[in-house]
Amino acid sequence: MKNKLLLTKLAVTIGLLLAGTSVFADDTRFADFTPLATSAGPTDDEAQPITLGNPKFIQKSIADRYTQLADGKPNATTSQIASAAWDMNTVNETGRKKGQFLFTVFEQGFGGVQRHDLKTGETDTIWQSQTNHKSFDASFWTPWGTFITGEESWGASSNNGRLFELKNPTTAPAITNPLSATSNIGAHFVHQNVIPRTSHEGIQFDKDGNMYFIDELTGGNVYKYSPAAKMSQVKNGKADYFKAGTTSVLRVGDGNTPNATGAYSWVPITDANGDGLIGAVTIKDVDGVSSVDARATTDQLAFKGTDYQRPEDIQIQTVKGKEFLYMTTTTTNEVYRLDLKKQMISVFANRSTIDLATGTAVGSILTSPDNLAVDHDGNIYIVEDQEGGSVDDIWFAKDLNKDGDLTDLGEGIGRWATNGTPGSEFTGLYFDPFNKNRAWVNIQHPTSGNDRTIEIKIARSHDDDEAE
Numbered sequence: 001m002k003n004k005l006l007l008t009k010l011a012v013t014i015g016l017l018l019a020g021t022s023v024f025a026d027d028t029r030f031a032d033f034t035p036l037a038t039s040a041g042p043t044d045d046e047a048q049p050i051t052l053g054n055p056k057f058i059q060k061s062i063a064d065r066y067t068q069l070a071d072g073k074p075n076a077t078t079s080q081i082a083s084a085a086w087d088m089n090t091v092n093e094t095g096r097k098k099g100q101f102l103f104t105v106f107e108q109g110f111g112g113v114q115r116h117d118l119k120t121g122e123t124d125t126i127w128q129s130q131t132n133h134k135s136f137d138a139s140f141w142t143p144w145g146t147f148i149t150g151e152e153s154w155g156a157s158s159n160n161g162r163l164f165e166l167k168n169p170t171t172a173p174a175i176t177n178p179l180s181a182t183s184n185i186g187a188h189f190v191h192q193n194v195i196p197r198t199s200h201e202g203i204q205f206d207k208d209g210n211m212y213f214i215d216e217l218t219g220g221n222v223y224k225y226s227p228a229a230k231m232s233q234v235k236n237g238k239a240d241y242f243k244a245g246t247t248s249v250l251r252v253g254d255g256n257t258p259n260a261t262g263a264y265s266w267v268p269i270t271d272a273n274g275d276g277l278i279g280a281v282t283i284k285d286v287d288g289v290s291s292v293d294a295r296a297t298t299d300q301l302a303f304k305g306t307d308y309q310r311p312e313d314i315q316i317q318t319v320k321g322k323e324f325l326y327m328t329t330t331t332t333n334e335v336y337r338l339d340l341k342k343q344m345i346s347v348f349a350n351r352s353t354i355d356l357a358t359g360t361a362v363g364s365i366l367t368s369p370d371n372l373a374v375d376h377d378g379n380i381y382i383v384e385d386q387e388g389g390s391v392d393d394i395w396f397a398k399d400l401n402k403d404g405d406l407t408d409l410g411e412g413i414g415r416w417a418t419n420g421t422p423g424s425e426f427t428g429l430y431f432d433p434f435n436k437n438r439a440w441v442n443i444q445h446p447t448s449g450n451d452r453t454i455e456i457k458i459a460r461s462h463d464d465d466e467a468e
Contacts, residue, residue, distance in 0.1 A: 035414030043420030076109030124174035150200025161197030196294035202314035249305030354412030423447030
């Protein structure tokens with residue numbers, strides 16, 4: 001009898017443990033998916049536009065441009081049809097309210113910055129250009145607690161190609177229509193002219209405080225800015241990161257071989273104050289502001305950088321304390337990997353990479369890789385700049401041993417998600433640094449003009465009602 005009672009109690013205990021496992025310890029990751037065999041066709045519901053590789057991945061539209069305009073909030077233009085092209089995403093990764101706000105920017109029309117409160121669901125425009133700011137693409141949080149963006153537009157006759165810092169992103173007041181000369185007065189928005197002019201997109205910081213950026217151009221380069229100030233002083237507010245620093249360009253060999261791989265070096269194009277070295281090209285824009293022209297300078301023999309074919313986004317991955325920088329090149333349909341310590345660059349993914357859905361080379365199905373993202377487990381995601389409702393996909397890179405190639409048995413890329421909104425593209429995939437079960441992605445410039453931010457969550461057992 002005593003043994004029977006003991007067995008009964010044991011069975012109940014095991015049952016409760018199993019139940020608890022199913023409810024509380026579902027360990028599904030974003031890497032757990034079945035590679036999709038095809039891209040999505042046009043969707044009938046732009047609020048649910050994504051086909052995902054796991055039914056536990058749940059999507060929800062948390063902000064859309066039509067609602068912003070209806071609420072009287074500026075959004076690049078006042079036209080519904082003319083999209084604002086909401087672009088890259090970030091949250092406030094540091095500070096007292098870290099993780100509460102999601103930021104994005106407007107790429108089309110007049111540049112602007114938008115803030116979404118993840119607690120209240122309120123979405124506000126906190127800075128909106130009315131003049132000559134355009135093509136905001138970059139959207140990144142700095143290690144010292146500010147927000148930076150840049151213009152994905154540069155030519156020597158323009159006043160663009162600038163990097164901007166919003167110094168009070170979490171407290172800048174919301175602005176509404178109609179705009180006036182004082183609309184942006186509450187936002188501390190600064191052009192950081194120590195950074196040379198380029199066509200900005202990807203920006204990343206390494207653990208030593210160096211900032212990496214690119215020039216999005218067929219024949220564009222990769223740059224590194226190293227501040228004169230110590231990062232410890234920058235983070236505690238005793239020094240200005242952008243007051244002075246050296247910008248260098250990446251060079252493989254003599255810099256004259258495009259798309260080169262192998263050992264690289266960093267060639268300075270400015271001095272420690274940020275002023276162009278002798279022979280560097282300095283321009284004066286239409287507003288009378290003098291800046292170093294990174295593009296023209298790194299075409300000079302003394303400063304020649306290695307050209308890559310439309311570099312766009314960059315993403316740092318940390319593996320066992322070592323940092324690697326990934327870079328997309330849209331024109332050549334490639335992703336490169338830079339070992340920042342060993343200073344070696346190699347090809348990570350291209351059209352010869354295995355498609356996990358077929359077991360054969362992905363070929364032309366991989367086209368125009370644009371954005372990059374990294375999840376909590378260090379996996380790299382490749383986001384295409386393609387036509388939604390036809391061929392616009394997000395690819396998961398399965399690098400089992402994290403050795404920086406996808407050539408080992410079982411490795412390759414798999415279609416993780418596909419976009420059904422006509423006329424649009426995926427952009428700004430960003431994994432919540434504080435919640436391994438959440439990510440966001442924007443659906444930009446759809447034919448409808450109604451840009452959206454989509455939240456993607458992993459449904460747990462207690463979320464089954466939501467999943468259904």
